[in-house]
Amino acid sequence: MTLWILASAERSKIIILPIRDKKKKPLFVGELLLRQTDVGPRPHKFKVKTDGEGEYRPPSEFIDLIRIADRIMIAKGGDDDQTTRFIDMLQGFQLSADIVNACKFCLLKNRFNFLNRRSIKYHRDKVCEECAREELFRMLKSSHVNYGDEVCQRFEDIMLKTKDLDRTMAMISPDDLDRELTKFDSIAANTSVPKGMIKDLPLHKSFKKILLEKSDTLLPVQSLSVENGLLKGQNQLVTSVTATGKTLIAELAGIENILRKKGKMLYLVPLVALANQKYDQFTKRYSPIGIKTSIRVGSARIKTSKNASMTRTLDSDIIIGTYEGLDYVLRTGGADLLGHVGTVVVDEVHTIEDSERGHRLDGVIARLKYIAPDAQFIYLSATVAKPALRAKQLGAKLIEYEYRPVPIERHLILCPEYSKVKIMTKLVREEFAITSSKGHKGQTIIFTNSRRNCHSIAEALPISAAPYHAGLTSQERKKVEIAFVKGKLPVVVTTAALAAGVDFPASQVIFESLAMGIEWLTMQDFLQMLGRAGRPDYHDRGEVIVLAVPNKKYSGDKGDTEDAVALKLLKGEMQHTKVQYGDDEQLEEVLATAAVTSSKKDLEKIHSNMLADYNVDFLLNKLARNKFLHKKDDLISLTRFGKIAAGHFLSVSKAFLIRDSVLVGQDPLVTVSNLEFFDSVYYKYAARISAALNVNLPSRVFQGASLDILFEGENMDKLDITLRDQLFEFAADFLTCNCRDSPYCGCAERKFSEKIITIRAEGYEPDGIVRKLESLYGITAYPGDVLGYLDNVVRNLEAVEMIAAAHSKREISLRARSLKKLVEG
Template identity: 30%
Template structure:
């Protein structure tokens, strides 16, 4: 199937052809056959670089150009929403009005009325929805990128509750949800009332392996001994890649580590610089207002190495990515943000550690889905015969564990993270604020739209509801009026500030003991 076979607006069709994109990748074709361009909800769970984002872009533009309505593009991070906004800029001659909105969680964003495509984060959209602006009625398509964030303790409940609210407010809008890693894709598709496109197809084959004692052991049984010049697994692997004419991305777990390891790689490998590296280095020397960071980057890039994390400006990241694609940069040491966002393939992906330090918890293994996201970056279409993802083991049993857990493991099932009283009451309050005057029936409808309703027993959900209503009423966050629940001013305020009502209650009690002040002024203090 060709893109020219799709029911695209003629100008868009021409634009796609001009980008040199002709045939659809197999998973893209499957999504089209399942009704993507006929308004069907689709959940697409396919590997990194299998063309999800491109398809979403084309669908978004076509939706606007064919006059169906507005598009909301939801990303998990501000940096990614920003990137998406810039991507739509490539289609500027089509006269689309695209807006980026990420900050300030207290506005209905009425100016969006005048725009066609809204690029935003889950949190910002959630806060917009609470104000119920009238432009919501014009939304025809909602794209949810990286939907596996549903499983995230912190971000997941916001996304889940947002989806439930969107489904209630705009029952006829189309949903297109994307992810490379969902263990229970069938269940998530059924929750989203979507057709499922699930495929293991990838544009470049992937070889996965573990590095132990100077040797890469691949999952197909093959091995490769490499020079252990530096007696450091990462440095040896990186050196081997570059010597072989390839490029590598090393994933590490913190910004600080990304900078320090990039420096070590730069100093120890001592790669011969090329003139493009020098040029890029000069450009980066004046790339932001933070002089020390500019100098750090410039010095590193001169030796063909860079770090990449969300602390850099969008422009800096774009330059680094461009430099990597063009060959001025051979090695990038990156935080996990890179795995979720831009399309930046490398011949070899190295995962420095399968453990991460979590404040207060100590070391924790990374999720399988995170590993799969990293591995998905391996292999440059058109350049590499195959890509490689390498984990590093210290001992033989360590190597066996890594094979069993990550390489042969399936990504985790996505579990609703709304089933605790704390998360539940917070989002129930936000529902009541959004649908002022909702009653028990309304609450039941809301719950039926949550993933929680598929994963938790009815009896337990009923307990969560009654406990939460009791707590919210006693705390004066909501009032029961007839059979409706009305948010109080305090309730609205707490909800807009994203505070747990119980925390707010403690703060109010503590402060009231001191002085006679109103609840509202207390909330101003928080």
């Protein structure tokens, strides 16, 4: 056993810590007082403390203690006079001591630890790791924020890496961003795969000329695709991060197949915004060589002055369409109208795992394989959890390229909500001040969780910024896209829903929120969104900034907080999702497939190509019992009722609802407003109302307690007369039902939906409808949302018209047709 004595000199006394076997906790804590004698300083009083109690012991015991000690040490930085007297005393006993660097925080806690190269800087001094941890966690706890374990570990990791507690704690309120500390990780660029030369590709001369105007070489993933049979008709699943060149792979196959007379190209996308963008790009790029492009999306049913110029015919070389837009052609018996299909491109194919839309994408792929068995299928995605398995399921060869074309850095900034705008402003300005070696300014995409936030953030930033989301009209979105691509717009604020595909060549992505609505982002969503940072033909690197508010939640008191979610997303990997559908979804898909084949055997074959498991016999029998189809031996045929349901994307339950409404003679306007509410409506003056009532009014009109707040007690009297009149008008028109649970009975939403349809029937375009709502009620909506809703109204009215005719309800059918024409415009 070894015995060390550590002395720490204070002004009036010397603390003595006997250390056995190098342990941090001493045998006891002693206090030594010295007195001056003729022979020099000598022990005068020696007090020993154990468990807080003190007892004076003979000074001779202290002398015996230091005589048997293996080592005597004096803590550096103590009182100089006392230290000198202690050394003189030791010399009087022919003893010596070492001056050592001991942790002052440990000494204050009556324990011992050396300072060394692992020690942590704190307040211009150093402390040991243990004390630094204790102080870190004390400060985190006293910050009134309930930091989760993972986040605390993140702070500790940064402290141990930097050896600087002050610098680490500055991250709690990051007024001055320390990029070295906020950096979570970096992903290096890798372009090790050889780049093929475009001039060497066996392409049509005119097509090759277009490609060479942009580049002489293929990007790595494009080279891999060509090497693996792209130009020889090989079906492929191409998985690679955003901006690696997947779209051109689709074009290489599709355009060349068109020019070789192998058939037209169908290009399927999940979003109308993406369809519009691809339509514009392909029209501009390929019309000079005689290739015609058209578009098929849902909103084609609603005629407006601004969308009349888009080509929508099926007699085109390239048909760009949303999944549902092209499926509608098949469901309504228009497969033959598509003509000879040579290439089918499915962009963002990971949507097949989506709980709401996945079954429809799965279904349209299987049906297209049936009607175009010789076509080449190209599937594109940046985020597939088990690509080899998915490629096998889709009958395609996997082309996987795992590396980014430019390096990317990912940063995590833990910050209070109120500091986000300040931080984002700084980040956006710094990025826009940088010009890449390709001559492009740094531009930013900010992702947030709601459309309203898109606008409020864009307005709050003291720099040119624009909101961008599906609620805007296609013309509004296009204006933003053009300004961004030209480098004139430093920042776009958008929602997670538009993360997929839409082409914004940004060098920086900022996550203002880690939610979509009130639900946390999935790993796949997160990777899809951060993949927007850094484009090889624009930028030298990409930046991803995650702004996370400690302890923030979006719904309820349970579940993770935003800081914990941030770390999970940054550390996580995608989880493979097994594709499964409910009964309604399976019935809808079997009904849709029966629109393209009259053979039960073929129908079974089509559904065997789908990812979910189908009990085809059970589903066919159920549809037959409910008079959606006829079935005899191998022959199946849709009834009139079944054709209507299939062509209008009606679930079985929705089809029954329409039929029952028709049979009781319900007005078609009431029927369609019952089928689907329009509730994406907001208080235009929510901020003014909140200020007047001194409450935080939810911005959505039909959200939670907003109606209760407005019409409670004397609240209306606190508003200015114009607002009060508008809200009373709203109440009179929509809140006058006698239901027990009014206003949460659904009557208000139904009546409001009727109002939207009625205003459209009067000849107003979507933006005109919005202006009228603002004028009448002081509430607002997004024209794009209105357009999408009206498109569904048209489909539902058409279903009402046809089902009424099928049941000889001529008057209902005529009223539905008349209203449909007015809504179509």
